[in-house]
Amino acid sequence: xxxxxxxxxxxxxxxxxxxxxxxxxxxxxxxxxxxxxxxxxxxxxxxxxxxxxxxxxxxxxxxxxxxxxxxxxxxxxxxxxxxxxxxxxxxxxxxxxxxxxxxxxxxxxxxxxxxxxxxxxxxxxxxxxxxxxxxxxxxxxxxxxxx
Numbered sequence: 523x524x525x526x527x528x529x530x531x532x533x534x535x536x537x538x539x540x541x542x543x544x545x546x547x548x549x550x551x552x553x554x555x556x557x558x559x560x561x562x563x564x565x566x567x568x569x570x571x572x573x574x575x576x577x578x579x580x581x582x583x584x585x586x587x588x589x590x591x592x593x594x595x596x597x598x599x600x601x602x603x604x605x606x607x608x609x610x611x612x613x614x615x616x617x618x619x620x621x622x623x624x625x626x627x628x629x630x631x632x633x634x635x636x637x638x639x640x641x642x643x644x645x646x647x648x649x650x651x652x653x654x655x656x657x658x659x660x661x662x663x664x665x666x667x668x669x
Contacts, residue, residue: 532558532586532662536620537569537602539594543643546650547589547620554654558662561585566597570605573612585615586667589657590637592621592628600631607636614668618657 534551538544544562551560563569569588588606592599599619606612616638621628624642632640644650661667 534558534560534587534589535585536589537563537566538591539564550650550654553651554658556658565594566599566602569602587661588615588617589620590617592619592623603632603635603637
């Protein structure tokens, strides 16, 4: 049997411009039993600034996973996904797209750009908790993440 070497707590970095959606996501992650830190940024440019900030790098404050909305001001999720996946220092961080879009072109473009998963945002809190539980089980309990 293989043992997994994981940090004690992983950080989720979520980019979403809607404050209510961020609050709902925080509650859903907690209700799903996530044992990790959740940090939020409000747009794609803020996400890239956070990831590239030398202070965060020195504190070993790199997220284990990024949860990304597509429709945000300044730099939308499609653009930031391409930036992350083309940056050698960031490209190995898994990016889960969590968005209201169900457009087939968005799904295809995101996977082609390097998204690890594409999930349509549920419309109910219970649905969101269920999604967060699946994210936790898969990304934190099942797979090996880069260190």
